[in-house]
Amino acid sequence: MALLNFKKDDGPVAGTLSPEVETFLQGYSIEVMPRTAEKVADFRAILPKGTRVYIAHIEGTPIEDMVATAKRLNADGFPVMPHFPARIIKDAATLKDWVARYQGEANVDQALLLAGGVDKPYGDFHSSMQLLESGAFDAAGFKRLHVAGHPEGNKDIDPDGSMKNVEEALHWKQKFSETTDAQMALATQFAFEAGPIIAWADSLKAAGVDLPVHIGIAGPAKLQTMIKFAIACGVGPSLRVLQRRAKDVTKLLMPFEPADVISQLAAHKAANPDFNIAQVHFFPLGGIKTNANWAIQNGGRSAVPANQ
Template sequence: MALLNFRKRDEAGQPVDPRMETFLGGFSIEVMPRTAEKIDDFRDLLPRGTRVYIAHIDGTPIEDMVTTAARLADEGFDVMPHFPARIIADAPTLEDWINRYQGEAGVTQALLLAGGVTEPHGDFHSSMQLLETGLFDRAGFKRLHVAGHPEGNKDIDPDGGDRMVMDALRWKQAFSDRTDADMALATQFCFEAQPVIDWASRLTDEGIKLPIHIGIAGPAKLQTLIKFAIACGVGPSLRVLQKRAMDVTKLLLPYEPTELVAQLAAHKAANPDFNITNVHMFPLGGIKTSAKWTQDHGGASGVPANQQG
């Protein structure tokens, strides 16, 4: 009976859309050490085995990152720490981080990305350089995710185009083809379904076969989302939030990703081979708020570990 309750939306009592339930299966979520400290037990919030990314913000000590990774692993979650190239001084530092994560938390997966800083702190400026070191392969990492940008990335293509972004994706696809690591694209969050669908379809046409874990912003105040969206370089889909901000009746209501996820879920259900395979949640309005949303809209896919049989 407890499972049945999770198959209904708490706020409306309506049955969960089975397409949403399927689409949210195996969703992941992102935390930081300081936000993770506020959660007594992630098993009260997330399904057993959920992949939890740990964002490494510039200035966060590696000790805090590893401690958070070990705590999450002990609670039964798949841990995927960020490795931001531009804040890693050199190859010995990278190897030390890998060894710490592996030795102290049993980590075997990572998200490799350039990172949010403009100027590199050391020898690396891209995720491709991290891959080229061979250190993850030698350490036996089984899963490596890299960044995807459905609305472009001005850090890579300052002119607003996407030629260099596409070249980088082709390189990453070729790397995946010649290695044993399971690779995928984890994307920035956005707010419109059709541009995401068009971008993902274009990747297929370009021969880029990496599975896509689409970034979704969890429920949050509109002002909070707009602030994060601008800071993170979200592109044209920002207009969805701006339009909402102009509607006085919606200005004070929190944003929820329900419509966006429902549209993507419907497309996936109609096109099972579509290359978006997972949802990656950015809990910009708080981890508990995002977890509650997945419980309300994900049916069996959102049941927390402590309430599973």
């Protein structure tokens, strides 16, 4: 497949997989952690203006580091969406304190709510639904709330491999979206095949869940790195894409890029305008700069850095 189509003299934003991909990547978001954000001297040199930046809250990260990262990104003109992992939030007072800190110090008005990756809750919360029910975000006037989506299921929620509990949670979140003033959307785990993603997104609509989907895409990374993260994050059957590639020694040392899955999703979106995948959300497994540069090279006008 021909990946790049350069137009002479168009500069660094000219390479694009296709016009459909350029449209599909418009308004993409990306995820950072405080320690990875520290390695980026200037986000404005690599990210488009207005890019939503999620800040992943890993167990053990001090809230002070999270807020400082949010403050820096907000000052650079990027809307910030910090994670609120329910299972590491001790109680309602802690939740209220975090909301107040983000809002007061970093002008944050949006959040990703999720259960979190720890087995045993620190305190009173164990699910994103409890965080929503707390009323803390509505009381603070948060304008956007995202919740997790799992195109290939989630073994933490459904150990038997079914999607029963995941589906029940989605219906609950759909109903909640009708009672809150905040805009809601699903931000998903990454997967490596377009077919299962399309089938899952279509099944949501058929089941009456019309929350916009921000589809998780793993940014370019070494194959070994990609496999490690995919297993740790519970990626489902689409892991076979990586496993097949690992058997090809000629490709083993080459970085794995998201060209195929993005191209297929973009083509499906172009052919089906009512397709409910609204945006791409990048997990920069190979590094923030690597991911942003891939978008610049392949996303055309959708990925022009803010300072250009």
